[in-house]
Amino acid sequence: MLRQSASLGSQGDQSGRHGIHPALFYGMFALLLGANALSATALLMAPDIARLLGGQNEMVLSAYEDRLAQMRVEIDRLHSRNYAQAGDINLQLQDLSQQQEVLLEQHQLVRALVSKADQLGIASVTLPEAPPDDLSLVTNLSGNPDLAATAASVTRMMDETQQAMNGIAVAATQRTDSIVSELGRLGIELDLPAPELDGVGGPLLAPTDGAAATSPMIEDANAVMEALLLYKAARQGLELAPVHMPITGNFRQSSGYGNRKDPFTGGRAFHSGLDFAAPTGTSVLSAADGVVSFVGERSGYGKVVEVDHGNGISTRYAHLSGYLAHEGQQVKTGTPIARVGSTGRSTGPHLHFEVHRADQSVDPKPFLDAGKRILAMLG
Structure with a gap:
């Protein structure tokens, strides 16, 4: 007994002297840590794992599907x-x-x-x-x-x-x-064109889809x-209206229309036109569009040009020194038709201008005044 006890004591002393091998020690330590990590994870996931292991997987999947459906709707x-x-x-x-x-x-x-x-x-x-x-x-300030x-x-x-x-x-x-x-x-x-006929009518009908609308x-x-x-x-x-001045340049009105003192007799006499004193040779212009109806001499007027403007209206240009137009010529407003002179019964170079309506002389001044106002309006 004493010898056996001594032998056991000798083995214990030998084990105490040699200790635990290091590799074994670290292996056991790693195993312990792994076991602890698994235990912690199991604790954290216990509810889901329990439901899955307990046959509740259908409920979990249904909940996920409901959430996905809700997100899809949104x-x-x-x-x-x-x-x-x-x-x-x-x-x-x-x-x-x-x-x-x-x-x-x-x-x-x-x-x-x-x-x-x-x-x-x-x-x-x-x-x-x-x-x-x-x-x-x-775009606004935000760029939209x-x-x-x-x-x-x-x-x-x-x-x-x-x-x-x-x-x-x-x-x-x-x-x-x-x-x-x-x-x-x-x-x-x-003679202005008549306005287009504007009569309209028809039954009152509801508008039709696709029908073209009047613009x-x-x-x-x-x-x-x-x-x-x-x-x-x-x-x-x-x-066509003789409302334009029949002369331009250096001139002045020297006599008006109506009764006046006759320059030769000194008595009262009727003057059938307007006189515009101007240098000899000054161009005489047609007062409107028309046709030259007469070129020649008339008693008391000297050399004369007459223009027919239609609608019974004509103009006469007298005491001329020369002609620039011929009978039958179409003339426009402002066309030169003669030159100022002093032929006929005249005291000096001037243009005698008459306006006739139905072969009767009328005062040319209202015509020329109307022309001035119209031209001023037309700019």
């Missing part, structure tokens, strides 16, 4: 809102594009009308600047398109173009009315063109 709602906004913008852009096309067409019409007005001497109407070929969007501002810009340009059209019509109508009024006081009625712009343009055509006819009628 995304669809956002997309729908964006699409609606984008659709609204597209509709507004489409409207602006259509307005721009109308504006360009309107601008082209006004340009043609202004060109026609310029040909007729209506130069007081200015054409707005041409709109851009491409629709230019106005400001559709309201862009629409307002397009509307403003359309209003300016419409005002130009109205300005042409107003100018043409006012000038036509002035010419008609001035000549009317002289007993001259212009107010075209109607306005037609109205402006009608005003220009009336003005053109009035101008043509004006050229």
Whole structure:
């Protein structure tokens, strides 16, 4: 017993002297840490693991599917809102594009009308600047398109173009009315074209989708063109009226129409025209469009040229020194037809100018005064 106890004590002392191998020690330590980590993870995931292991996987999947469905609905709602906004913008852009096309067409019409007005001497109407070929969007401070501002810009340009059209019509109508009024006081009625028939009617029916609508712009343009055509006819009628001065340059009116002291007898005598004292050789002009009806001499008048202006109205130019026109010649207002002289019963070089209506002389002064007012109005 004592020998066995001593042997065991000797083995214990030997084990104490040698200790635990290091590799074994670190292996056991690593195993302990791994076990602790697994235990902590198991504790954290215990509810889900328990449900999955307990047959509750259908509930978990259903919850995920519900969340995904909710997110899908939210995304669809956002997309729908964006699409609606984008659709609204597209509709507004489409409207602006259509307005721009109308504006360009309107601008082209006004340009043609202004060109026609310029040909007729209506130069007081200015054409707005041409709109851009491409629709230019106005942007706000954030850089996004400001559709309201862009629409307002397009509307403003359309209003300016419409005002130009109205300005042409107003100018043409006012000038036509002035010419008609001035000549009317002289007993001259212009043969103006009758306005187009404007009778309209029909049953009252509901509007039809897709049916073409009458363009107010075209109607306005037609109205402006009608005003220009009336003005053109009035101008043509004006050229047939002897209201233009028959002489230019250095001259003065030396005698009026009516009773006066006769320069040769000293007694009262009737003077059938206006006298314009001027140097010999000064050009004598036709007071209106017409046809030269007589070239020659008449008693008391000396050398004479007479022009027939139609509608029973003619003019006589007397005491001439020479002729520049011949019988049957078509002449325009301002055409040189003779030269100032002192032939016939005359005290010095001057032009004797008469206006005849139905072969009876009338006072030329109201004609020439009306012409001055009309020319001042025409600019």
